[in-house]
Amino acid sequence: MGSPIPLYLPQMPNSPSGMILHGFAGSSDSMLEMASHFHFNTIIPDLIGHGKSPCPEELKQYTLDAMVGQIHAVAEVSFEKSFDLIGYSMGARLAIEYALEHQDKLRSLILIGGTPGIDDDAARHERALEDAKKIAFLEDKGLEQFINFWESQQIFASQRYLSPETQMRQRRTRLSTKPFALASHLRASGTGVMISRWSRLNELKIPVLLIVGSEDKKYIEIGRQMQSTISSSSLSIINSAGHATHLEQPANTAKAIDKFIGGLTNEN
Structure with missing residues (x-):
């Protein structure tokens, strides 16, 4: 399959110990505020077709399998030892896939609003x-109308309480994404086409932190189901937040992650 497509990495801090994977129509910028509260250094690549990373024409580059290869290439040159992998939404799905493939490379797995897919065939x-x-809709109406629709979904309803500056910054990020890339992700790695990983969650033996917002009822249920399946997992519910806890409660989300990682450090 050739070399993985190289991803754009905005900065390389000293001695990073974690990697953050952003969500659909996001970029590394989307995760910066949360990361600024951490007591450890992270790298945040722009995923394929997002931010300043390449937007190739081949659909196969947008599959979860290909993206695992892309972030693994970043990890191999960024970390000298096992690292903490943090993923939000689409990034959480990718993080699960990476952990199942390269569990030996990880110290821990942290999932914000994550799901291992849909088990029921009909659903x-x-x-x-x-x-x-x-x-x-995206290909017919264009990016701006698609983003208007995307932001109007119930899962993001609580984001209307964000500051105008944060909302505008997030909207700019979404509108900077190439329509072709968004369509390619939906076609190649959307929840409707990804292989369910529910049956493999019990393979995860590293510590796992599941983070959900108190207003995100659907993902609270998913998180509880995942917690009952992964023996090494714990669930953290962030108050006054919906699906994107890193945007709505960045300091409290970072605090939960810091506490979790601090516990790992104390155990070693």
Whole structure:
């Protein structure tokens, strides 16, 4: 399969111990405020088709398998020992896939609003149809109308309480993403097409932290199901936050992660 597509890495801090994976239509910028509260250094690559990373035409580059290879290439040159992998939403799905493939490279796994996919065939097919409609809407109406629709979804409703500056910054990031890349991600690695990993969660033996917002009822249930499946996991519910706890409660999300990682450090 050739060398992985190189991802853009905005900065390389001294002795990083963690990597953060942003969500759909996000970029490294989306995760900076949360990261600024950490007591450890992280790297935050722009995922394929996002931010300043390449936007290749080949659909296969947007599959979870290809993206695992892309972030593994970053990890191999960034970390001298096992690291903490943090993923949000789409980035959390990718983080799960990476952990199942390269668990030996990780010290811990931290998932914000994450899911291992849809186990039920009928429900997954329904989601694939929904994603196909989103792709058609994006390609017919253009990026701005698609982002208007994306931001209006119930899962992001609590973000309307963010400061105007934060909302505008997030919207600028979303509008800077190439429409082709968004469509490619939905086609190649959306929840409707990804292989469910529920049956493999018990393979995870490293410490896992599951983070969900108190207003994100759907993902609270998913988080509880994941916690009951992963023996090494714990669940942290962030108050006054929806799906994107890193945006809505960046300091409290970072505090939960710092506490979790501090516990790992004390155990070693």
